[in-house]
Amino acid sequence: MKLDKKIHKLINLEKRRQENTINLIASENYVSKNILKAQGSILTNKYAEGYYKKRYYGGCKYIDKIENIAIKRAKKLFKAKYVNVQPHSGSQANFAVYNAILKPGDTILAMKLSHGGHITHGSKINISGKIYNSIFYKLNKKENINYKEIKLLAIKYKPKLIIAGFSSFSKICNWKKFRKISNINNSYLLVDMSHIAGLVAANLYPNPIKYAHIVTSTTHKTLAGPRGGIILSSINNKSLYEKINKSIFPGTQGGPLMHIIASKAICFKEALNKNFIKYQKQILKNAKYMTKVFKKNNFKIVSGKTQTHLFLINLKNKNISGHTAEKILNKVNITVNKNYIPDDKKNSLETSGIRIGTAAITKRGIKEKTSSYIAKLICKTLKNIKNIKIIKKIKNKIINICKKFPIYKKII
Numbered sequence: 139m140k141l142d143k144k145i146h147k148l149i150n151l152e153k154r155r156q157e158n159t160i161n162l163i164a165s166e167n168y169v170s171k172n173i174l175k176a177q178g179s180i181l182t183n184k185y186a187e188g189y190y191k192k193r194y195y196g197g198c199k200y201i202d203k204i205e206n207i208a209i210k211r212a213k214k215l216f217k218a219k220y221v222n223v224q225p226h227s228g229s230q231a232n233f234a235v236y237n238a239i240l241k242p243g244d245t246i247l248a249m250k251l252s253h254g255g256h257i258t259h260g261s262k263i264n265i266s267g268k269i270y271n272s273i274f275y276k277l278n279k280k281e282n283i284n285y286k287e288i289k290l291l292a293i294k295y296k297p298k299l300i301i302a303g304f305s306s307f308s309k310i311c312n313w314k315k316f317r318k319i320s321n322i323n324n325s326y327l328l329v330d331m332s333h334i335a336g337l338v339a340a341n342l343y344p345n346p347i348k349y350a351h352i353v354t355s356t357t358h359k360t361l362a363g364p365r366g367g368i369i370l371s372s373i374n375n376k377s378l379y380e381k382i383n384k385s386i387f388p389g390t391q392g393g394p395l396m397h398i399i400a401s402k403a404i405c406f407k408e409a410l411n412k413n414f415i416k417y418q419k420q421i422l423k424n425a426k427y428m429t430k431v432f433k434k435n436n437f438k439i440v441s442g443k444t445q446t447h448l449f450l451i452n453l454k455n456k457n458i459s460g461h462t463a464e465k466i467l468n469k470v471n472i473t474v475n476k477n478y479i480p481d482d483k484k485n486s487l488e489t490s491g492i493r494i495g496t497a498a499i500t501k502r503g504i505k506e507k508t509s510s511y512i513a514k515l516i517c518k519t520l521k522n523i524k525n526i527k528i529i530k531k532i533k534n535k536i537i538n539i540c541k542k543f544p545i546y547k548k549i550i
């Protein structure tokens with residue numbers, strides 16, 4: 139077989155970049171070799187529009203079995219009664235839910251993007267904010283969830299849907315309080331647990347399935363699976379499940395990605411293993427230790443601390459933007475992303491903060507001692523952004539750490 143040289147060269151360069159970089163992007167992770175294999179398998183050749191035994195294409199005998207295994211494992215992992223494993227992504231999962239339960243113009247209440255929400259939660263720059271009437275809640279002065287404000291907004295606007303679940307909030311969310319608020323006007327409660335799904339699977343973060351009418355998630359963040367989405371529920375409402383299934387296909391998607399669904403099945407099996415709990419515990423430890431170092435060096439952690447895999451650093455007192463920090467850290471082979479902090483005055487390309495997550499470094503075997511050392515190197519980098527000599531030295535130190543913790547030796 140002749141390789142496509144141009145593309146394979148770029149894949150190899152990207153592989154080298156990943157191996158030589160400390161990846162602190164909170165939404166990224168490394169999949170196991172088993173998952174990589176299933177993603178590159180012949181399953182990519184198969185069309186399977188529809189569901190178990192009700193497909194619009196022939197030859198789905200094995201596909202049906204694979205999809206059923208994925209559903210069964212996800213139900214066990216998250217204690218759900220209903221699971222749809224077909225969403226191509228987290229965004230698709232959210233859109234399918236909206237399409238199933240809302241009409242254009244209906245009101246949704248969600249966290250403001252700049253306070254930690256996600257663009258698909260009704261942001262005006264996203265189709266969800268164009269089709270639906272979105273109202274937003276913010277974090278309070280202490281940068282915590284303000285349940286009182288959410289309750290007042292729910293009473294005032296009577297939203298058809300309330301969304302909880304965030305992209306950059308670092309603390310434990312009280313799903314029960316959210317459900318109580320949603321009960322006031324019989325609003326649906328959707329929890330988007332994309333970021334924390336791995337922690338939920340390991341029982342290290344409260345499972346929202348008991349409280350939410352519907353839960354959506356990505357499978358590629360802390361859950362460490364393939365790039366994709368899922369929808370779950372445990373309420374006794376068969377007609378809601380049917381509505382959501384119809385909303386995925388034929389409502390918003392065509393053929394399911396069977397190579398990804400097989401990979402999701404593998405990911406759920408890996409997450410059901412007790413080693414996964416150890417991995418998730420270490421993610422939390424690493425994040426906690428890093429925040430200690432940042433605080434010692436007078437960096438401000440948004441919301442004061444982290445109880446998850448991620449945290450935001452407010453860089454206002456350091457007089458550098460998130461964009462500058464991201465760029466200079468890139469120079470020392472550390473990847474982070476610039477991020478809004480609550481009530482940020484800077485625009486989305488500049489921002490006043492950076493977001494840091496520990497799921498990926500933990501997957502390559504890094505523990506709290508090295509995590510703290512990486513945090514020290516970040517502080518030093520951000521204090522010496524114009525000192526080329528120091529920057530070069532830090533880069534070499536980071537490359538040495540990467541060599542000590544190769545990605546695809548540790549992951550089976």
Ligand SMILES: Cc1ncc(COP(=O)(O)O)c(C=O)c1O
Pocket residue numbers: 165226227228229230256258303304305330331332333356366367
């Ligand atoms: C809370 C939340 N929901 C949904 C998504 C969207 O997922 P995807 O990128 O798979 O569409 C993200 C991704 O960052 C997210 O953080």
